[in-house]
Amino acid sequence: MNRIKVNIPSQQFNDNFCIVEDKGETTLFHNTQHIMSDRESETHEHIPFFNQPLRGKILVTGLGVGLINEYLITIPEIEKVVIVEKYKEVIEMVWPHCKRDERFEVVHADAETWEPTMHFDY
DSSP states (O other), X not given: OOOOOOOOOOEEETTTEEEEEETTEEEEEETTEXXXXXXHHHHHHTHHHHXXXXXXXXXXXXXXXXXXXXXXXXXXXXXXXXXXXXXXXXXXXHTTTSOOOTTEEEEXXXXXXXXXXXXXXX
16 A cells, blocks of 8 residues: 555644644654654554455544545545544644545544444444
8 A cells, every 4th residue: 555645734733732744744743752644654554444344434543644534535435434532732733634524523532531422333
């Protein structure tokens, strides 16, 4: 599978979060900690998930840089994608720029304590 590239602009959100686009790679940082990027290694880490026969309702924990959206939006058998993101700052920086359609929803909550209101297929 080829690297999945996102289109999220570089930006700073308060002193804790930033997105940096450098040398064609987009990376999300919390303070100095790398959270996620669209590097080739990130695409390869998700291949086991991407290789599933994805359909129905999908739960994603963490918005990151929206890399998952880039792939899931291409699958017509998916009815709903719910993304649970812990940090409001990440939602405000990434959600307006990532690929999505009416099937996609972001929930501001901690995935460890969030209680789903529906059954998910994946």
